[in-house]
Amino acid sequence: MTKTKKVILEQQAINRKLWAKENGRMHHVDANKLIAEFMGANPFRESVNEDVLSYEMYGLVENIEDGLNEKHFFLPSEMKYNTSWDWLMPVVEKIENFGYEFIIAESRCYVKHNTDHSIEELFHIETIGSKIDTTYKAVVEFIQTQTKDKDKEEALKYLSDKGYAVGSLWHIDDIQQGIECDDDTALKILNESLESDNVCEAVYETIDYIAINEYKLKIKE
Numbered sequence: 001m002t003k004t005k006k007v008i009l010e011q012q013a014i015n016r017k018l019w020a021k022e023n024g025r026m027h028h029v030d031a032n033k034l035i036a037e038f039m040g041a042n043p044f045r046e047s048v049n050e051d052v053l054s055y056e057m058y059g060l061v062e063n064i065e066d067g068l069n070e071k072h073f074f075l076p077s078e079m080k081y082n083t084s085w086d087w088l089m090p091v092v093e094k095i096e097n098f099g100y101e102f103i104i105a106e107s108r109c110y111v112k113h114n115t116d117h118s119i120e121e122l123f124h125i126e127t128i129g130s131k132i133d134t135t136y137k138a139v140v141e142f143i144q145t146q147t148k149d150k151d152k153e154e155a156l157k158y159l160s161d162k163g164y165a166v167g168s169l170w171h172i173d174d175i176q177q178g179i180e181c182d183d184d185t186a187l188k189i190l191n192e193s194l195e196s197d198n199v200c201e202a203v204y205e206t207i208d209y210i211a212i213n214e215y216k217l218k219i220k221e
Contacts, residue, residue: 016029016030025137025140026140026144028082028136030076031082031136032076033053033055034140034147035081035139035140036055036079037055038094039060039090039094041055041056043055044073054074055075055076055079056072056073057073057074058072060090061090062086062090081136081139082132082133082136083132088135088136088139091139092104092135092139095111100112100114100122101113101114102138104134107128107129107130107131107133107134108124108125108126108134109134111123111138111141111142122142123142125137170194172187174190
């Protein structure tokens with residue numbers, strides 16, 4: 001890949017991030033890549049120095065068949081998850097196979113847990129766009145939620161294995177549910193609160209009390 005092409009691709013990625021920030025949702029090129037990886041599409045790089053990945057969609061999308069004009073590999077920009085039900089519905093079916101109820105009603109989508117233990121709504125989306133656009137957004141929302149949950153579980157396991165207590169983590173949501181502020185301010189408030197002398201002293205006093213009274217341990221001199 002020439003340096004010029006690489007610079008262009010990097011700028012395109014920056015432009016998509018700016019677009020996503022301005023519009024409050026992931027750009028369809030990045031969203032298509034996210035969906036393809038969720039569906040288990042195999043990535044393909046034409047050369048060692050090639051930064052752009054295409055994905056093998058054969059077997060994942062029903063209308064991709066062998067023939068004179070066959071095309072099995074697609075760049076995210078070429079994928080049709082956001083425009084074709086033939087591409088999108090297999091994704092919805094995979095979500096349902098994970099034990100979720102995916103309800104599509106006009107320009108509304110509802111995603112719920114669908115097990116014997118829970119029918120709790122995970123989230124719902126309502127737009128002024130088309131039915132396929134709303135469904136596409138709901139699919140992306142589901143995958144992003146699952147990815148975040150998986151990343152969180154892996155991070156917690158890593159910290160726990162290293163000896164850190166992760167049973168009672170605080171989040172900016174704990175601040176914002178009672179105080180109107182942006183994410184950065186909420187995080188500052190949370191950090192300053194947890195690092196204050198009063199909180200630290202209370203934690204150490206509680207540690208000593210539990211160690212002595214519940215576990216019958218001796219405090220080091």
